[in-house]
Amino acid sequence: MGAGLFANAVLLPALRKTDGVELISISSAAGVSARSAAQKFGFASASTSFDELLADPRINTVAILTRHDLHARQVVAALRAGKHVFVEKPLCLTHDELLEIDRTARDAGRMLMAGYNRRFAPFIGHLRDVVRDVREPLMLTCRVNAGFIPPDHWTQDPEQGGGGCAAKAATSSTC
Numbered sequence: 001m002g003a004g005l006f007a008n009a010v011l012l013p014a015l016r017k018t019d020g021v022e023l024i025s026i027s028s029a030a031g032v033s034a035r036s037a038a039q040k041f042g043f044a045s046a047s048t049s050f051d052e053l054l055a056d057p058r059i060n061t062v063a064i065l066t067r068h069d070l071h072a073r074q075v076v077a078a079l080r081a082g083k084h085v086f087v088e089k090p091l092c093l094t095h096d097e098l099l100e101i102d103r104t105a106r107d108a109g110r111m112l113m114a115g116y117n118r119r120f121a122p123f124i125g126h127l128r129d130v131v132r133d134v135r136e137p138l139m140l141t142c143r144v145n146a147g148f149i150p151p152d153h154w155t156q157d158p159e160q161g162g163g164g165c166a167a168k169a170a171t172s173s174t175c
Contacts, residue, residue, distance in 0.1 A: 001050050001074060002065030003033035006088060010120060011063060012041045024059050056082035069160045072097035079108040088115045093162045120146060147173060
């Protein structure tokens with residue numbers, strides 16, 4: 001669910017190259033980006049309905065790549081529909097949402113993974129090379145400034161993107 005920049009630039013190219021993954025359907029709010037991504041990456045279909053994805057018995061895993069305020073309810077709905085779930089950060093915006101996700105995940109018996117796309121950054125690859133031969137315990141703190149986020153960007157809105165730390169989490173690993 002979701003066919004925006006992260007989906008098109010990172011996740012969908014990786015999925016297309018992964019053996020054993022069948023790209024069945026992609027959905028986005030308006031449908032235009034879903035149709036484009038379906039054609040570009042080889043999905044069998046595209047839609048504007050998340051419920052259609054959840055109802056499709058051929059789909060066993062759902063990737064949630066939507067705006068932050070939708071994550072919690074989409075994660076819960078997908079788990080209740082018996083799907084495994086990958087959700088790009090943040091998992092949710094409030095403590096109550098986290099508690100509901102925790103209860104639902106425990107009851108669903110499905111895998112739930114929150115992705116942190118910073119792990120794909122070139123800097124992290126370099127860091128892995130630097131510490132590859134370290135054999136004793138190691139603790140690293142890394143702060144990444146991915147650039148200015150305008151005050152009117154959706155991630156800065158407390159209701160839609162979480163504001164504050166959630167907006168920073170969209171581009172860094174510090175929150």
